[in-house]
Amino acid sequence: MFYFGWMAIGFMAIAGLATATHWYNRGWYESNLLNIRKTSYAIMALIYFGMILAGHILLNDWVQAVQFASIAIFIDLAILETPSIQKIGNTEFKKNDQIIENTIRDNERIILSSFQKTAQFTAVVQYSQHHLTELTDEQKDQLPEWDLYSSMLKEYLRYYTDTFGLRISTTSIQFDSDPEIRMTNIRNSLPQIERSNSILIxxxxxxxMSNELAEAAVYVVEEGNTICVPFFGSTNSFIITIQAAESGAILNGIDANNIVNLVQIFDWFIDG
Structure with a gap:
């Protein structure tokens, strides 16, 4: 019967479009899965009742109705919804809410990471006096010199950054109390920041970016990957660039805040 061919084409079209969308735009597919399923059932119902109105299927032909519904449910479960293998024995089926699951998983990682970063920051602060008092008097006298200051600062910050797969670089700038001049000085330092960190602004x-850094604000160059933080100290002024150096490393505002506080502790020690 020719109506069966049209039904088969309808089913195949739905299955094909769903599969193609899943491959090429998985995020959209997963966030709109409920709407896709409702739409597919609506299309299948329209096809069925259209065949009844056209006289190709009898209203009291329950065998055809059951067959049609079985195919519709099979396509929904096998292609659209995807059953969880672990729960098939309990006739439970997993809705493919992958975006929600990923969001929950990411939030859990961020919360755990925040606790770990706070704990590590506290540990570094407690260790600071021991670490910084190991400097010789000669080193302390030379510390206002930028190269030595930068080198020892990064060595100190590694107690924090190495724990979380972060990388930092420092770019010296000339501080000026005039905001416009300070902004210009920062603007002139951006090419060096780009070269040192292999980034493109x-x-x-x-x-x-120059304006925000001049106002002592954190600037996010690339979300989750690169952050720039200004520091205007009594000894030196510079831009700290923080990057996620390892795969899976989480970089956020907590790192910027912790690192600036550690830099402040280091600068206080040098100034004292």
Whole structure:
């Protein structure tokens, strides 16, 4: 019967479109799965009742109705919803809410990471006096010199950054009490920041970035990957660039805050 061919085409079209969408735009597919399923059932119902109105299926032909419904449910479970193998024995089926699951998993990682970072920051602060008092008097006298200051600062910060797979670099800037001059000095340092960290700052973002850093604000160059933080100290002024150096490393505002506080402790020690 020719109506069966049209039904088969309808089923195949739904299955094909769903599969293609899952491969090419999985995020959209997973977030709209409920709507896709409702739409597919609506299309199948329209096809069935269209065949009844056209006289190709009898209203009281329950065998055809059951067959049609079985195929519709099979496509829904096998292709659209995807049953969980672990729960098939209990006739439970997993909704493919992968985005929600991923969000929950990511939030759990971030919360755990935040606790760990706070604990490590506290440990570094407690260790600071021991670590910094190991400096010789000669080193302390030379510390205002930028190269030595930067080298020893990064060595100190590694107690924190190495724990979380982060990398830092420092770029010296000339501090000025005039905000416009300070902004210009920071703007002139951006090419060096780009070279030192193998990053590219879009030209249209450089003015905004310079302005925010001049106002002592944190600037996110690339979400989750690169953050720039200014520090205007009594000994030296510079831009700290923090990067996620290892796969899976979580970089966020907590790191920027902790690192600036550690830099402040280091600078206080040098100034004292």
């Amino acid at each position: 879009p030209e249209e973002n450089k003015e905004e």
